[in-house]
Every structure is written in C-alpha cells, then in structure tokens.
C-alpha cells in the first residue's frame with residue numbers, strides 16, 4: 001500500500017472514530033436505572049450466581065446481614081483444600097500436577113494404580129499429530145505464544161476424527177489429549193517465536209517418556225534440556241496452584257458459555273485461552289513484570305516508601321507504566337484479605353530470592369503489596385479490601401528460575417487447561433444445563449430508516 005492510500009484510509013478511519021463516538025455513548029446512569037449487574041456482579045460486590053459446580057470453590061469473604069465481610073482466602077479442588085493437597089504429595093515426595101489433574105477431571109483422588117495409568121495416558125498422548133508443528137506452528141509463527149496456542153488448539157479440530165462427538169468417552173479423550181499436548185505446543189510456539197521474531201536458533205525438543213509435566217516443560221524450553229530437581233518441583237507446585245479457580249473466572253466462564261451452545265471442545269478451549277491472555281486475567285503475570293520494570297527504572301530508591309507510594313499513585317492516575325490505571329498483581333474479584341496462592345508463591349519467592357541474591361527486588365514487590373491498598377484508597381477512594389493476587393509473585397518466581405517472560409501466561413494456560421476441561425465436561429454432560437443467554441437492556445431509541453440520498 002503506498003503512502004497516499006494509507007493516509008487516506010487512516011483519515012477515513014479517524015473520521016469513522018468520530019462517527020462512532022457520536023453515536024455510541026452509553027450513560028453510566030443506565031446501569032443503576034435498569035439494575036444492570038455490571039460485570040455480572042451484585043450491588044454488594046458478590047458475583048451473580050450463574051451455575052452449579054462440583055469442581056472448584058473459591059472463598060474470599062462471607063455474607064452477614066447482607067454485607068460482604070472480608071476473610072482469608074481459601075481455594076478448594078473437589079472438596080480438598082489446595083494447601084492440604086500440596087502438603088500431601090510434597091510430604092510423600094511426589095510430583096502433584098498429574099494427581100491434581102486426575103482429581104479435578106474425575107472428582108476423586110486416584111489410587112496408586114489409577115495415578116500410574118493416568119500418567120501413562122498423558123505420556124502416550126503428548127506427541128503432536130504428524131506435521132502439526134511444521135504446518136501449524138512453524139509455517140505461521142506468532143509473536144505472542146498465547147495467540148499461537150489459541151490458534152493451535154482450534155487447529156487440532158481438523159486432526160481429530162471425531163471432533164463433534166459430545167459423548168463422555170470422547171470428551172474425556174479430547175480433554176486428556178489437550179492437557180498432554182498443550183505444554184508441547186507452548187514449547188514449540190515459544191521456539192518459533194524466538195527463531196522468527198528474535199533471530200535466535202531454532203530448537204524443538206520432543207517430550208520424554210517417564211518425566212512429569214513440569215520436568216518435560218523445563219526439558220523442552222531449555223536449549224540444553226537441563227533443569228534441577230528443585231526447579232521441576234517448584235514448577236510442579238506452580239502448576240497445581242494455577243490449575244482451577246471455579247466456574248465464574250473469566251476464562252472458565254468463557255469456556256462454559258461456548259460449551260453451553262453445544263460447540264466442540266476446541267472452540268471452547270480456544271476461547272478460554274483468549275480470555276486468559278487478557279491483562280486483567282492471566283495476562284497480568286507478564287504485566288506485573290513489565291510494571292516492575294518501570295518501577296525499578298523510575299524509582300531511584302526502592303526502599304523509600306514515599307517514592308514507591310508516589311509512583312503507585314502515578315500508575316493509578318494513568319501517568320506512568322502502560323497508562324491503563326491498573327496496579328497489576330493486586331486486587332481480585334473474590335479474594336479480600338488474601339489469595340492463598342499468592343501467600344504460598346510469596347514464600348517460594350522469598351526463599352529463592354535469598355539463594356539468588358535478589359532480596360532487594362523481592363522486598364520491592366513486598367513494598368508494592370503493602371502500599372497499594374493505601375494508595376487505592378487515597379487516589380481512587382476505593383474502600384474495598386485489596387490483596388495481592390496469584391499473578392503478583394508468580395512472575396518473580398519464574399524469573400528467578402530463568403523462565404522467560406513470554407512463557408508466564410502460557411504456563412498459566414498449561415495448568416488451567418485442566419480446570420477448563422473439567423468445566424467444559426461438567427457443562428456439556430449435566431442434563432440440567434441450558435444455553436447461557438443473559439439479557440442486555442437495549443437503550444437505543446427507535447427511528448425510521450432514511451433512504452440513502454436523503455441522509
């Protein structure tokens with residue numbers, strides 16, 4: 001396209017923006033007038049009840065006399081407190097992600113024999129279909145691994161002999177294949193990104209039999225395949241912590257919305273990946289690290305509360321950082337006093353920072369965690385109790401493990417694939433479920449059609 005044409009089209013698009021602005025303002029007062037549940041939230045901040053699930057439970061407050069009372073956060077998978085689950089497999093010296101996947105998908109802890117068989121099943125399904133990497137990843141690489149992942153998930157439809165079969169055995173087969181293959185897709189999409197966009201050498205490692213998901217992931221993304229046992233066990237814990245978060249989180253709900261229409265699993269999961277990519281959802285782990293890049297460059301004394309407080313105020317006023325007005329890694333739709341995952345990840349981050357000599361940076365993260373509620377109150381008048389969420393410390397842990405930033409959100413997707421698949425199957429296999437179809441209040445006044453030459 002030559003310059004003159006491009007300029008003309010840019011001018012036209014600008015004039016279309018003005019046209020759009022003129023006709024598309026929605027008065028914020030409408031939300032109250034029509035009692036619209038903005039963000040599907042009730043007036044007291046609790047979520048609108050949109051479904052029934054047996055998979056995960058997220059607790060961050062209790063309601064007393066119609067009021068939301070903040071409480072320490074709790075995360076429960078299939079009735080088991082995640083902290084108890086982790087203590088269980090860690091104390092027995094096992095990797096836990098496969099066991100967690102079994103629990104979330106099928107509803108009960110596996111016996112030793114079931115666990116071994118399930119690990120074998122995952123291992124048997126890890127290989128991508130013949131030529132998939134060449135045709136779907138290398139021929140059409142993406143600068144963004146999440147984008148490539150969503151497109152690859154969608155592409156798997158055409159490699160599946162029974163993509164639209166909604167029977168339980170087929171849904172479970174597809175879920176197992178997705179959980180097994182997604183780490184490989186992420187590793188190959190990352191390799192292609194590095195090669196085609198960053199001018200690095202291309203290396204594609206095949207997953208190894210007998211390794212856990214965490215071990216295989218580190219094996220695949222490192223050019224020399226090397227990782228320590230400590231790293232693999234820490235990554236395994238991170239995967240367990242990210243595996244599921246109830247039916248209402250944005251990506252699981254997106255997956256359930258699509259599933260409720262009766263569409264195939266690949267469409268539903270691709271939508272969930274797209275949702276998780278968003279910076280207000282799973283994409284926040286990358287945004288946190290970018291935000292700290294700005295803070296570290298622009299605040300000269302990281303130990304000075306006033307300087308950090310001032311910078312956080314500038315972030316909220318959209319004067320610094322990515323100008324979104326958000327402090328990434330802080331706040332949550334459900335958690336109030338604490339996100340149990342952030343509490344654990346902070347503990348891991350502190351001990352890694354001690355061994356890696358990175359306590360300065362860890363303490364800056366801690367300072368931001370401590371000062372944000374106060375700054376939100378003074379700058380935005382936000383009275384809600386706000387805590388660090390899972391994304392505040394996960395990136396720091398990954399950074400200290402030498403995992404590149406482009407993989408932070410994809411790692412979240414590798415883990416959450418389990419929760420999405422469990423929700424997908426619960427959505428399509430429960431006879432009481434209906435197509436999800438909320439209402440929108442239409443506020444545009446009626447008017448007559450005007451013939452083209454009279455406008």
Ligand SMILES: CC(=O)SCCNC(=O)CCNC(=O)[C@H](O)C(C)(C)COP(=O)(O)OP(=O)(O)OC[C@H]1O[C@@H](n2cnc3c(N)ncnc32)[C@H](O)[C@@H]1OP(=O)(O)O
Pocket residue numbers: 039045279280281282284316325326327328329330331332333334382384386389390391
């Ligand atoms: C895996 C995950 O998805 S965890 C969340 C990851 N996301 C982030 O870290 C991004 C930063 N945080 C946020 O944007 C929000 O806290 C969310 C999206 C996580 C939750 O949003 P909500 O449920 O709407 O939170 P809540 O009802 O407490 O928000 C109240 C107000 O405080 C604001 N707020 C809450 N957290 C923040 C924050 N970290 N930075 C700036 N403002 C915030 C909200 O924008 C909202 O303002 P508004 O009334 O002007 O719209």
Ligand SMILES: O=C([O-])CC(=O)C(=O)O
Pocket residue numbers: 058244245248249250333334389390
């Ligand atoms: O539950 C939510 O709103 C966001 C989410 O998925 C999480 O915190 O893991």
